[in-house]
Amino acid sequence: xxxxxxxxxxxxxxxxxxxxxxxxxxxxxxxxxxxxxxxxxxxxxxxxxxxxxxxxxxxxxxxxxxxxxxx
Numbered sequence: 001x002x003x004x005x006x007x008x009x010x011x012x013x014x015x016x017x018x019x020x021x022x023x024x025x026x027x028x029x030x031x032x033x034x035x036x037x038x039x040x041x042x043x044x045x046x047x048x049x050x051x052x053x054x055x056x057x058x059x060x061x062x063x064x065x066x067x068x069x070x071x
Contacts, residue, residue, distance in 0.1 A: 011046040016042070023051030024043065025058055041065040 006013055020026040029039035040058055043050065044066035050058065 004036050009042070011048070014042065014046055018048060023054065024048065025054045035063075038060065041069070045069050 008014065008017065009016070014025075018025075018028055021031055025039055025043070026036055030037045032039060032042075034042075035051065036058065040062045045063055047066070050062055
């Protein structure tokens with residue numbers, strides 16, 4: 001029996017994990033063992049939208065990262 005390898009950086013996996021983390025960037029960053037800025041950049045790279053609470057707290061940084069990545 002083989003186990004399936006799951007890429008945590010796959011956009012679908014990342015989005016599902018964001019859902020599991022109750023759409024909380026800070027909690028997801030802890031789960032991925034990275035800082036919040038890195039997590040915002042990762043979410044922006046894959047165009048995964050932030051929850052309302054995360055937009056209020058991290059919206060500027062998210063949109064800056066998105067603009068830098070996508071022009």
